[in-house]
Every structure is written in C-alpha cells, then in structure tokens.
Amino acid sequence: MAYIIDTQAFIWHATGDSKLSQTARQLIESNEICWLSMASIWEMAIKCNLESLVFAKPFDTLIEEQLALYDYKLYPIELRHTFLLSNLQQHHKDPFDRLIIAQSIVDNVPVITIDSAFDLYPVHRIW
Numbered sequence: 001m002a003y004i005i006d007t008q009a010f011i012w013h014a015t016g017d018s019k020l021s022q023t024a025r026q027l028i029e030s031n032e033i034c035w036l037s038m039a040s041i042w043e044m045a046i047k048c049n050l051e052s053l054v055f056a057k058p059f060d061t062l063i064e065e066q067l068a069l070y071d072y073k074l075y076p077i078e079l080r081h082t083f084l085l086s087n088l089q090q091h092h093k094d095p096f097d098r099l100i101i102a103q104s105i106v107d108n109v110p111v112i113t114i115d116s117a118f119d120l121y122p123v124h125r126i127w
Contacts (some may be wrong), residue, residue, distance in 0.1 A: 003035065
C-alpha cells in the first residue's frame, strides 16, 4: 500500500519528535511506499525562508538525506489535483494541506497526519 505523509508528520519524523504516533513511524519505516507531496516541500521551503521553521541542518541537506534514508517518493502536483481545489469545501484553510487533501481524494491515497480536519473530507487518515 502507498501513503502520503503530511508536512507535520514528516517534520516530526525527520527531527525524531515523540509527537509522531507509533503507527505513523512504523508505516514510514516499513517497506510501504511513502509519498512526500511537493506541497510539503514547498511549504517547508517557505517556512525555512521565513525562519518560522528551523532545522539543525540546511533544508536541502535534510530533505535529500530523508529522501534517501527512508526512500520517500516525491508526489507531484498535477493539474487534476488543482482542478479539485476549485470545488473543495473550505473546512481546512491551510492551502498546503488542502492540496494534500486534493491529492489524496483524486488518487485515493491515504494520508498519514495528526490533523483531524482531514476527516471532514473523503480522505482515509492514518495516525
């Protein structure tokens, strides 16, 4: 099975934060396919630039190391994902999460996230 990991879960895993659930950790570290959305990469890059997100390593180094270490696959943002956004209910206001939600709905891929707002959409949320 394949999963999309949301930004916060990725950050918690990459930094070894104990807030990451055991279920999420096991899925990420298993042989399952774990997708990291380009929306998450974009979000983290913006936050690093604004210094609202600071890693112990440079952003590009951390991302490249995590991709190699855990064999994350990059999930592209495609036109069909953006088409759904134009009709997606406004339950969730974060534009990056909304894009991950659209990717999950369009491609029927579960999302690893603590964010219960995902439950307001036809998304299979795993935590």
